[in-house]
Amino acid sequence: MGRKQFTKTVEVAEELESQKCKVTISGKEYLYEKGTSYQEIAKDFQKEYKHQIALVMLDGHRLQELRKQVSGDCTLQFITTQDTAGYDTYRRSVCFLFIKAVHDVIGHECPQQVRVRIHFSLGAGFYCTVEGIDHVGMEFQWKVEERMYELVQQRLPITKELIHTEEAVELFHRYGMFDKERLFRYRRSSHVNLYAMNEFRDYYYGYMMPDTGDLKYFALYLYQGGIVLQMPLKDEPEKVPLFVPKDKLFRVLSESVRWGDQQGIDTVGALNDMITQDDMREIVLVQEAFQERKIGEIAKQIADRPGVKFVLIAGPSSSGKTTFSHRLSIQLRVNGLHPHPISGDNYFVDVYRFVMDIDEKDLHLQEAETDGYMFATLDEIKAFAAEGKFLHYDSIKKAFEM
Helix, strand or coil: CCHHHHHHHHHHHHHHHHCEEEEEECCEEEEEECCCEHHHHHHHHHHHCCCCEEEEEECCCEEEECCCECCCCEEEEEEECCCHHHHHHHHHHHHHHHHHHHHHHHCCCCHHHCEEEEEEEECCEEEEEEECCCCCCHHHHHHHHHHHHHHHHHCCEEEEEEEEHHHHHHHHHHHCCHHHHHHHCCCCCCEEEEEEECCEEECCCCCCCCEHHHCCCCEEEEECCEEEEECCECCECCCCCCCCCCHHHHHHHHHHHHHHHHHCCCCHHHHHHHHHHCCHHHHHHHHHHHHHHHHHHHHHHHHCCCCCCCCCCCCCCCCCHHHHHHHHHHHHHHCCCCCCCCCCCCCCCCCCCCCCCCCHHHCCCCCCCCCCCCCCCHHHHHHHHHCCCCCCHHHHHHHCCC
């Protein structure tokens, strides 16, 4: 081999080597071609995971969809459907699959006359209605479910595309998705990301699975004039539980939907219209009056049961339990009772003090739920508390001052 030919061979080898990326997974390094999708890498490791890989964590702090590609040396951590982010991704993707299947069954000739609404969660699923058709019955349910399984078998890619906001508004108008059309009229950005499944496109805020082939676990149930899209629970992401009707919860949530429809505020876009075009103060007063009426009805039910001695109020943090208890007390007094509200705001708070070495690389943020973070000294924490920036500091300060 001559010197020139040898030099050229070395240059080609170096060029090929430069196209390789070092991908570190579970502490081990692997070489992959630049441009390899995370989905292809996930396939190499899926057998090591009990549950379906849905996303990857890039370099310990950034979630990425599997459709994205390796662009350089990196560290990857696989997120499965049993992890919160992966579980939410799976459910969001199944909702997209459901809407696509409904449009396929009905046909795309008259999309403006049909509206698919995913209203609220009910148990392990979502309660959905299809407006614009004569009857949502067993035959329709079977056709939609059968179409969903056909789409799963086809393993259709779920792609992401960036289009101009004005184009998105026109698209949603053609699809009859007037809620999204109204929403995007207020969008300041000139472009928007849409997800596509074949010719059907829609907007979702959050990550998606790479294709329909991974969306195997779901079931449809007819319920109260609509359809419950039942999905697995997070602890068992490959098992779809039977749907158990929750009539009382359904009545309350349905009443909320009807009230929004009656007030013309059934979507965020409609709310934006109200804010910009109407007297928002009057809208707030109407909502306050409605809530006061409902609290009055609850107080009347309690007063009609003279044997009731305790009324328990449950709800998540900052949901307004204390405020509600005081307003209920006023209505109970109107009914001739003498209530004694007992606040238990701090009884459930457990604060633990750990002493350990920690570095920023040990911190894994859920980007959808956090704006940022900082490591603070005790003096900095006290300063934040003095400025009113550290909520509930007084109730937990003993943990910092031990």
